[in-house]
Every structure is written in structure tokens, then in C-alpha cells.
Amino acid sequence: xxxxxxxxxxxxxxxxxxxxxxxxxxxxxxxxxxxxxxxxxxxxxxxxxxxxxxxxxxxxxxxxxxxxxxxxxxxxxxxxxxxxxxxxxxxxxxxxxxxxxxxxxxxxxxxxxxxxxxxxxxxxxxxxxxxxxxxxxxxxxxxxxxxxxxxxxxxxxxxxxxxxxxxxxxxxxxxxxxxxxxxxxxxxxxxxxxxxxxxxxxxxxxxxxxxxxxxxxxxxxxxxxxxxxxxxxxxxxxxxxxxxxxxxxxxxxxxxxxxxxxxxxxxxxxxxxxxxxxxxxxxxxxxxxxxxxxxxxxxxxxxxxxxxxxxxxxxxxxxxxxx
Amino acid sequence: xxxxxxxxxxxxxxxxxxxxxxxxxxxxxxxxxxxxxxxxxxxxxxxxxxxxxxxxxxxxxxxxxxxxxxxxxxxxxxxxxxxxxxxxxxxxxxxxxxxxxxxxxxxxxxxxxxxxxxxxxxxxxxxxxxxxxxxxxxxxxxxxxxxxxxxxxxxxxxxxxxxxxxxxxxxxxxxxxxxxxxxxxxxxxxxxxxxxxxxxxxxxxxxxxxxxxxxxxxxxxxxxxxxxxxxxxxxxxxxxxxxxxxxxxxxxxxxxxxxxxxxxxxxxxxxxxxxxxxxxxxxxxxxxxxxxxxxxxxxxxxxxxxxxxxxxxxxxxxxxxxxxxxxxxxxxxxxxxxxxxxxxxxxxxxxxxxxxxxxxxxxxxxxxxxxxxxxxxxxxxxxxxxxxxxxxxxxxxxxxxxxxxxxxxxxxxxxxxxxxxxxxxxxxxxxxxxxxxxxxxxxxxxxxxxxxxxxxxxxxxxxxxxxxxxxxxxxxxxxxxxxxxxxxxxxxxxxxxxxxxxxxxxxxxxxxxxxxxxxxxxxxxxxxxxxxxxxxxxxxxxxxxxxxxxxxxxxxxxxxxxxxxxxxxxxxxxxxxxxxxxxxxxxxxxxxxxxxxxxxxxxxxxxxxxxxxxxxxxxxxxxxxxxxxxxxxxxxxxxxxxxxxxxxxxxxxxxxxxxxxxxx
Numbered sequence: 009x010x011x012x013x014x015x016x017x018x019x020x021x022x023x024x025x026x027x028x029x030x031x032x033x034x035x036x037x038x039x040x041x042x043x044x045x046x047x048x049x050x051x052x053x054x055x056x057x058x059x060x061x062x063x064x065x066x067x068x069x070x071x072x073x074x075x076x077x078x079x080x081x082x083x084x085x086x087x088x089x090x091x092x093x094x095x096x097x098x099x100x101x102x103x104x105x106x107x108x109x110x111x112x113x114x115x116x117x118x119x120x121x122x123x124x125x126x127x128x129x130x131x132x133x134x135x136x137x138x139x140x141x142x143x144x145x146x147x148x149x150x151x152x153x154x155x156x157x158x159x160x161x162x163x164x165x166x167x168x169x170x171x172x173x174x175x176x177x178x179x180x181x182x183x184x185x186x187x188x189x190x191x192x193x194x195x196x197x198x199x200x201x202x203x204x205x206x207x208x209x210x211x212x213x214x215x216x217x218x219x220x221x222x223x224x225x226x227x228x229x230x231x232x233x234x235x236x237x238x239x240x241x242x243x244x245x246x247x248x249x250x251x252x253x254x255x256x257x258x259x260x261x262x263x264x265x266x267x268x269x270x271x272x273x274x275x276x277x278x279x280x281x282x283x284x285x286x287x288x289x290x291x292x293x294x295x296x297x298x299x300x301x302x303x304x305x306x307x308x309x310x311x312x313x314x315x316x317x318x319x320x321x322x323x324x325x326x327x328x329x330x331x
Numbered sequence: 332x333x334x335x336x337x338x339x340x341x342x343x344x345x346x347x348x349x350x351x352x353x354x355x356x357x358x359x360x361x362x363x364x365x366x367x368x369x370x371x372x373x374x375x376x377x378x379x380x381x382x383x384x385x386x387x388x389x390x391x392x393x394x395x396x397x398x399x400x401x402x403x404x405x406x407x408x409x410x411x412x413x414x415x416x417x418x419x420x421x422x423x424x425x426x427x428x429x430x431x432x433x434x435x436x437x438x439x440x441x442x443x444x445x446x447x448x449x450x451x452x453x454x455x456x457x458x459x460x461x462x463x464x465x466x467x468x469x470x471x472x473x474x475x476x477x478x479x480x481x482x483x484x485x486x487x488x489x490x491x492x493x494x495x496x497x498x499x500x501x502x503x504x505x506x507x508x509x510x511x512x513x514x515x516x517x518x519x520x521x522x523x524x525x526x527x528x529x530x531x532x533x534x535x536x537x538x539x540x541x542x543x544x545x546x547x548x549x550x551x552x553x554x555x556x557x558x559x560x561x562x563x564x565x566x567x568x569x570x571x572x573x574x575x576x577x578x579x580x581x582x583x584x585x586x587x588x589x590x591x592x593x594x595x596x597x598x599x600x601x602x603x604x605x606x607x608x609x610x611x612x613x614x615x616x617x618x619x620x621x622x623x624x625x626x627x628x629x630x631x632x633x634x635x636x637x638x639x640x641x642x643x644x645x646x647x648x649x650x651x652x653x654x655x656x657x658x659x660x661x662x663x664x665x666x667x668x669x670x671x672x673x674x675x676x677x678x679x680x681x682x683x684x685x686x687x688x689x690x691x692x693x694x695x696x697x698x699x700x701x702x703x704x705x706x707x708x709x710x711x712x713x714x715x716x717x718x719x720x721x722x723x724x725x726x727x728x729x730x731x732x733x734x735x736x737x738x739x740x741x742x743x744x745x746x747x748x749x750x751x752x753x754x755x756x757x758x759x760x761x762x763x764x765x766x767x768x769x770x771x772x773x774x775x776x777x778x779x780x781x782x783x784x785x786x787x788x789x790x791x792x793x794x795x796x797x798x799x800x801x802x803x804x805x806x807x808x809x810x811x812x813x814x815x816x817x818x819x820x821x822x823x824x825x826x827x828x829x830x831x832x833x834x835x836x837x838x839x840x841x842x843x844x845x846x847x848x849x850x851x852x853x854x855x856x857x858x859x860x861x862x863x864x865x866x867x868x869x870x871x872x873x874x875x876x877x878x879x880x881x882x883x884x885x886x887x888x889x890x891x892x893x894x895x896x897x898x899x900x901x902x903x904x905x906x907x908x909x910x911x912x913x914x915x916x917x918x919x920x921x922x923x924x925x926x927x928x929x930x931x932x933x934x935x936x937x938x939x940x941x942x943x944x945x946x947x948x949x950x951x952x953x954x955x956x957x958x959x960x961x962x963x964x965x966x967x968x969x970x971x972x973x974x975x976x977x978x979x980x981x982x983x984x985x986x987x988x989x990x991x992x993x994x995x
Binding site: 224321 | 380679700710775
């Protein structure tokens with residue numbers, strides 16, 4: 009057995025083998041069951057006993073050398089192939105796309121934000137019909153026929169005497185008629201007034217809160233409003249409570265915040281008028297409550313610094329998708 | 332109410348800076364709308380709430396300013412003029428409608444010239460000068476809140492009646508307009524004719540002018556209930572009706588007539604008759620309130636002494652009886668009626684900003700409204716599917732409704748804001764088409780818009796969800812983009828329903844505004860809940876619109892929550908087979924799938940359509956549909972033999988039902 013010659017032969021063959029196939033066949037030729045190395049091993053038995061250990065060791069060393077040489081070469085070739093594949097598959101990641109991004113209407117976004125805020129405070133959302141009767145929209149709310157307060161509402165009427173609700177307050181009455189106190193509700197929705205200019209549209213959205221139970225007082229209302237304002241207007245503006253008049257609350261208050269151009273009205277609120285409680289069968293000596301309401305468009309305009317309310321209903325996609 | 336600060340301070344003993352005055356007025360509930368420095372004065376414009384009729388007068392405003400500053404109100408006294416004119420008048424009143432009526436005949440001796448200070452007050456209030464006689468009545472009204480009316484005494488009779496007319500009457504008012512009034516209008520009449528609409532405006536037949544030598548000056552208190560709404564019904568509001576509707580002080584008539592008397596004497600040099608008077612006793616309003624009630628409603632601890640002091644400053648008379656305060660309301664506060672009004676007075680004078688705030692600990696107990704939840708969920712789904720939400724007015728143009736062939740039972744508004752917003756929308760489609768047109772004309776090329784809102788017909792109202800899809804192919808970029816075919820929209824609708832755990836069925840249907848061949852009604856079980864399709868070509872042409880796909884779904888017909896149980900998937904491997912059939916092109920795929928399922932056995936898990944082909948190699952009346960069928964059993968692996976049997980059953984079944992042939 010000439011191990012040195014065998015090694016030399018392997019070297020030469022290995023140098024020639026530079027593809028995956030040739031390396032694999034070299035592997036079989038040397039390391040296979042009938043390969044060079046197993047035949048060398050079988051020849052070992054014919055060697056003189058004193059040379060056996062040394063020769064055996066040399067054969068094993070030769071075997072390890074063959075194994076390592078072939079496998080490292082194979083790895084190199086695989087790596088090169090992978091590198092080639094990766095570079096050939098590369099794309100221009102900078103190519104711009106135009107995703108079809110959906111959007112909520114700005115008014116919806118603000119309505120949801122306000123609703124979620126009050127939901128987290130334990131208010132339950134309530135809806136009511138947009139076509140209402142005189143009773144729910146006016147009389148039950150302590151606004152009698154011909155009362156000057158009706159001038160504050162330019163009402164849309166139908167021939168049958170029904171009307172488009174001018175505020176979300178009728179939902180208060182409907183809720184109080186159906187459920188007994190304690191009551192803690194929030195009513196968002198569309199309202200309608202026959203009016204159109206830079207600050208008015210014939211349809212807009214309001215959200216109204218109502219709490220009725222025993223021992224509800226103005227201090228509770230004040231705290232509820234202050235906390236809301238702090239949450240909604242991130243810059244913690246100064247807040248002013250100013251006496252006002254709503255037929256369905258007594259006392260009635262308007263809430264202003266201090267903005268860039270002075271005081272800005274943001275909502276109306278007050279303690280539920282005893283006549284309103286009586287109209288739904290609640291004893292005003294036992295129960296009391298507060299209500300607050302705001303225009304969602306107004307809050308939307310303040311949030312996004314929009315100056316013309318009508319823009320919100322033109323539905324120009326360049327505008328309403330930017331909320 | 333517009334006025335100069337100098338006029339107001341005739342009644343206030345003390346001084347307040349301009350800034351403080353403006354701040355205080357607003358904080359008192361007399362909102363300052365505008366203010367302007369003018370020479371040495373300040374012009375103030377108040378936006379008054381309907382309850383504060385008393386503040387349509389300088390004295391009324393001064394009262395509030397005095398109360399909050401602890402200052403004294405200065406009211407000048409006016410003496411009765413010497414009554415040397417011997418003229419006669421009789422007055423009768425309807426006591427339900429008029430609580431106090433004073434009239435005085437004044438003979439005007441000279442030509443009157445209105446002094447500058449009166450001109451200034453009138454100008455501030457935006458009341459133009461009419462003639463010296465009328466200017467004085469207006470001036471006194473601005474100070475006292477009492478509307479006065481001067482009749483030309485030579486044009487009216489000896490008997491004055493305050494009464495409702497017995498029949499419809501035609502009359503011509505001072506502003507020149509003619510009206511026919513009903514029995515609801517309170518009038519001032521003499522023996523023969525109506526000479527004024529009480530509390531609203533005088534009639535032309537008794538008008539004063541440059542030649543008037545003798546006037547009959549009226550200072551009366553008419554009940555708000557007999558005035559309210561009447562001016563508005565005639566289409567205007569006068570300075571008088573504005574005040575009477577809100578309530579005028581029942582005790583100020585004599586003060587006002589003497590105030591005016593002094594001015595007529597000064598300016599015209601007048602001779603005066605006695606004051607002819609009719610009145611009824613009015614009840615003084617009394618309210619009892621306890622300190623505990625005040626504190627319970629305001630969340631405060633205000634000492635009773637402070638409350639009493641404050642109410643006295645507002646001219647309430649206060650008597651303490653055990654725990655109760657017995658209050659007598661001042662006659663000028665028409666609006667004060669109940670305990671809660673007193674609480675508002677206290678809060679107003681203390682200042683709302685000075686009241687405490689307390690966190691509310693109450694939690695609600697009632698369940699959520701699922702309709703709002705459903706609306707929110709629907710919005711989320713469509714926004715996530717790349718749709719832009721729009722919000723349209725609830726009223727639309729009836730001619731558009733008609734052109735679209737939408738529900739004919741739309742509800743008309745009695746007083747629409749414009750003729751193209753005259754009916755309540757019976758569908759969201761007209762609004763979406765308007766949005767499309769608006770944006771398309773401004774160059775938008777991609778549309779996925781949707782809206783959720785109520786729609787209305789004479790029979791019912793419901794919450795609707797509708798959307799519109801359009802994509803201009805020429806605007807496609809290197810990546811391709813969404814398409815706008817019926818199927819693109821249908822895929823999104825399916826996505827929506829799958830989020831709600833609903834499996835809808837699409838049946839070909841004829842819907843007026845949709846293409847009859849490319850539209851479907853959407854059904855949930857047997858109920859039709861919406862429609863989907865391409866806009867009808869005829870409508871498209873009329874509106875000059877391109878191809879668009881639309882849908883509309885009745886959200887109220889979907890009840891939430893729809894909860895399915897979640898089943899563990901079978902552990903055993905399943906078998907898949909692809910089958911192609913030739914069938915008449917008329918047969919809807921859905922019907923075919925239904926029959927395949929019927930014949931496919933209980934373990935058939937899914938049937939999907941992997942190819943539909945019409946064209947070369949197939950008869951024109953036929954189409955080829957390829958289905959992928961998947962079987963899987965829960966207890967064991969299905970054997971090929973079993974599946975073969977199902978397939979054979981299916982082939983035979985569809986051959987019988989649809990004359991379908993298996994393609995090799």
C-alpha cells in the first residue's frame with residue numbers, strides 16, 4: 009500500500025473537482041462503501057502487526073482529511089450559489105406604491121373619540137330617531153309652543169306635524185321613559201336646523217350626555233366637564249362656565265375655553281329641569297341630574313383648525329380623508 | 332340689546348373699568364357679543380338669552396351689575412305732570428291677556444327737536460329716528476324695558492278696548508304691510524276699528540306724523556302668552572314684541588309713562604290729561620327654599636347669611652322661617668318661577684368658576700345599544716378594506732330620486748332649505764353619486780367610498796350602509812391596482828359579511844338603478860337585505876358618469892351579535908378532487924354548488940370554483956366550470972373508494988338536474 013501515492017492522487021482529483029457533482033462523485037469514490045478508503049482499511053489486515061497501529065492511524069487521518077476537504081469545498085460552492093441567487097433576486101425596494109388607505113370622516117373620528125372617552129367613564133351609548141314628534145323635541149323638554157326658545161331652533165317640519173330633531177335631547181326623554189335611574193347615557197347623532205352659512209349647516213352632529221340619580225349636583229357636572237376638556241384639548245386650556253339659558257336645564261351653563269382669539273364656546277350644560285323630570289315621571293325632590301351637549305363639527309373644527317363648517321359636507325376626498 | 336356704557340352708568344352709583352364690566356356682563360349670563368371703544372364711551376352689544384327679558388333695558392342690566400358689585404342702583408324719580416287737559420277716554424281690558432293698561436292724552440304745544448343724548452342712545456340700539464314723538468317712546472323703552480305706543484289722538488275714538496277680535500280682520504300696520512289676522516291676535520281697538528296689534532305694532536290708521544298735535548300714549552303690560560308667536564307668524568319681530576314675548580315688569584307702566592311725560596313736557600311743552608287706567612291685581616310670586624336644597628343641588632356649603640345677602644341684592648324680599656327662606660320675587664324678574672331658578676341666581680352671582688367640582692362615582696347599569704356597536708364595526712371593516720367614509724345631508728333632490736327610480740315613497744319636507752334638498756333620502760345612493768361626481772370632476776381617479784346613515788320612506792326608517800367603487804384604468808401605476816368590477820366589490824361585501832358571521836346569497840335581480848345583467852339582491856336566509864351591481868347604463872349616460880359599482884345594505888336587518896361555535900378541525904387527512912362540467916351558461920354557479928353539496932355526502936367540506944370558461948372550443952350557449960371539492964371525515968381517513976362513490980353520485984345528480992356533462 010502506497011499511502012503517499014494515494015494522497016497525491018486524491019490531491020490531483022480534488023483540485024479538478026470544482027462543481028457540486030464532481031465533489032459528490034469524489035465523495036463516493038473515496039468515502040463510499042466500496043471506496044478507496046474502505047479498500048485501504050481492508051488492506052490493513054495484510055500489513056505486519058507492528059506497523060498496523062501507525063498505518064491505521066495514518067489511514068484514519070487521510071480519511072478525515074478527505075471528508076473535511078470535500079465538505080468545506082461543498083459548503084463554499086453552496087454559499088457561492090446562494091450569493092448568486094440572492095443578488096439576482098434583488099428588487100428596487102424604493103419603488104413607490106399607492107396603498108388604498110381607507111379613512112374615517114373627520115366628524116366620525118371626533119364622534120368616536122368623544123364616545124369612547126365617555127364609554128370608558130361608564131356612560132352607555134343611546135340612539136334615537138331623527139324624525140321626531142313635537143312632544144319629544146320640544147314639549148317634553150319644557151319648550152312650550154310659541155316659546156321664544158323655539159326661535160333658537162330653526163326647525164324643519166313635515167306635513168304630518170312631525171319634524172327633524174333640532175338636537176339630540178329627545179333621546180334623553182326616550183331613555184328616561186324606558187329606563188329608571190341610575191342613568192348614565194351618551195347620545196351621539198345627527199340633528200337638523202334650517203340654517204346655512206360659514207358656521208352653520210342644515211345638518212350637523214351633536215353628542216349629549218345625561219346622568220340622573222339621587223344626589224347628583226352641579227359640582228359633579230363641573231368636574232365631568234373639566235376632565236373631558238383636559239382630555240380632549242391636549243394643551244389644557246383655561247375653562248370658563250358662563251350662565252346661559254336652555255329650557256330643559258336649570259341652572260343652565262355654557263362652557264368656554266380660552267383659545268388663540270379669546271374665549272370660544274364649546275358646549276352647553278346644566279342641571280336637568282324639574283319639569284323635564286316630571287314629564288318622564290320622576291320626582292324632582294328625590295332625583296336630580298345633569299346634562300351636557302356639544303356640536304361634534306365644532307369640536308372637529310377646533311381639533312383640525314377648519315374655518316368653514318360646510319367643507320365637512322362637501323365630501324372632497326382630498327379633504328375628508330386627512331383626519 | 333346694544334347700548335353705551337355711559338347710559339348704563341346713569342343708574343349705577345360707582346365706577347367699573349371697561350374690561351371688568353365686559354367680563355362681568357358675560358359672567359352674569361348677559362353675553363357680550365361685541366364691544367367697541369368710541370370717543371369717551373364704550374359701545375356694548377349683548378346677545379341675550381330668551382329668559383332675560385328684563386335685560387332688554389338699561390335699568391335691568393344695571394340691576395345685575397349692581398348686585399354682583401354690591402353697588403347701589405340709582406333710579407331717578409319722575410313726577411306726574413300737571414293734569415290740566417280736560418279730555419275723556421274710557422279703557423276696557425281683557426284681563427287674561429292684559430294685566431295693566433295706562434293711557435294718557437298729551438297735547439303737544441311746540442315742534443319737538445330730539446336732543447343729541449337721545450339720538451345717541453337710539454343709534455347705539457340700532458333703532459333709527461322715526462319722528463320726535465316715536466323717538467321718545469323708543470328712548471324710554473330702552474331705559475325701562477317698557478314698550479310704549481303713541482296714537483294720534485285725533486285719529487282714534489273715545490273708547491279703547493284691549494280685546495281679541497270676534498272675526499278675521501284685515502289691517503295695515505305701521506310698516507305699510509297688510510295682514511289678515513285671526514282671533515288669536517290681541518288688538519287695541521276703538522269703537523269702530525283695530526288701531527294696533529297689542530304688543531306688536533300699531534296700525535297705519537292711527538299713526539303719528541309731523542302734523543300730529545295730540546297723542547294718546549299707551550303704557551301697558553300684555554301677557555307673554557297673548558303675544559308669543561304672533562309676530563313671528565306675520566313674519567317679523569318688533570322691539571315691542573321681543574320684550575312682551577319674554578315678559579315685561581308688571582309694575583313699571585306708571586314709571587315709564589311718567590318718564591315719557593317728562594320728556595314730552597321738556598321737548599314739546601305738553602298739556603296732559605289724567606292717566607286712564609285699567610288693571611287687575613297680579614299675584615306676587617313667592618318661592619320657599621332651604622339652604623340644604625341649595626347645597627344639595629350645587630354641591631356646596633354656602634352660609635345662609637351669604638345667600639340672603641345675595642338674594643336681597645337682586646331685590647328679592649327674604650323672610651326666614653325655621654329652615655326655609657320665603658322669597659318674594661321682584662316684579663321685573665318674569666323668568667323666576669321655581670326653586671331651581673333661585674339656585675341659578677345664587678350660582679350666577681357667586682360665579683360658576685368659584686363653585687366646587689366633585690368626581691362622580693356613579694356607574695351605569697344598562698346594556699349597550701347594539702345598533703351603535705354594529706355601526707362602528709361596519710365602519711372599521713370598510714375603512715380597513717380601503718374605503719373612505721363620507722357624510723351626506725339627509726335630504727336630497729326629489730328629481731334625482733325619480734331619475735334613479737328609487738323608492739317613490741320618499742318624505743317631503745314642508746320647509747326645505749333649497750329645492751334640491753326637498754325630500755328625505757330613501758337611499759344613500761344619490762349622495763354617493765353626488766360625491767362621485769364632485770370628486771371625479773376634480774380629477775379623482777380612484778374611489779372606494781362608503782356611508783352609514785338613516786334612510787327614510789313613508790312606511791319606515793332604517794340605518795343603511797352603502798358604498799361605491801370606481802377605478803380609472805388609465806391611472807394604474809407600475810404595481811397595478813384595484814379593479815372596479817362587480818366581483819371586486821362582491822369580494823369586499825363577502826369580507827364584511829364574514830366578519831359578522833353571515834353567509835349571504837346573491838340572486839340575480841332587477842333593481843331600477845342597476846344594470847339588469849350585472850346586479851344582484853343580497854339575501855340573508857330568505858330575507859332581502861341589500862343589493863349590489865353596476866350603475867344602470869341609461870342613468871350613467873344621463874349623469875355623464877363612467878362605469879361604477881355600488882352596493883347598499885340595510886344594517887337594521889342584521890342583528891348582532893351573531894356568534895358561531897368554533898369546531899376543532901378533523902385530524903385525519905382529506906381528499907381533494909377537481910371536476911370540470913359543461914353546462915348551460917344560464918345556470919348560476921351558486922345553484923350548481925348547492926346541488927354538488929347535496930350529492931356530495933356529509934363529509935364534503937368545501938366546494939370552490941377554480942375556473943370558469945366560455946369561448947373557443949365550447950358551444951356558445953355553454954360554459955365550463957371547474958370545481959375543487961374537498962372531503963374530510965372526523966373519525967377516520969376517507970378511502971379513495973368512498974370519495975369515488977361521492978363523485979359518481981354528484982356527476983349523476985348534476986347531469987339529471989342541469990344536464991351537465993363532465994369534461995374529460
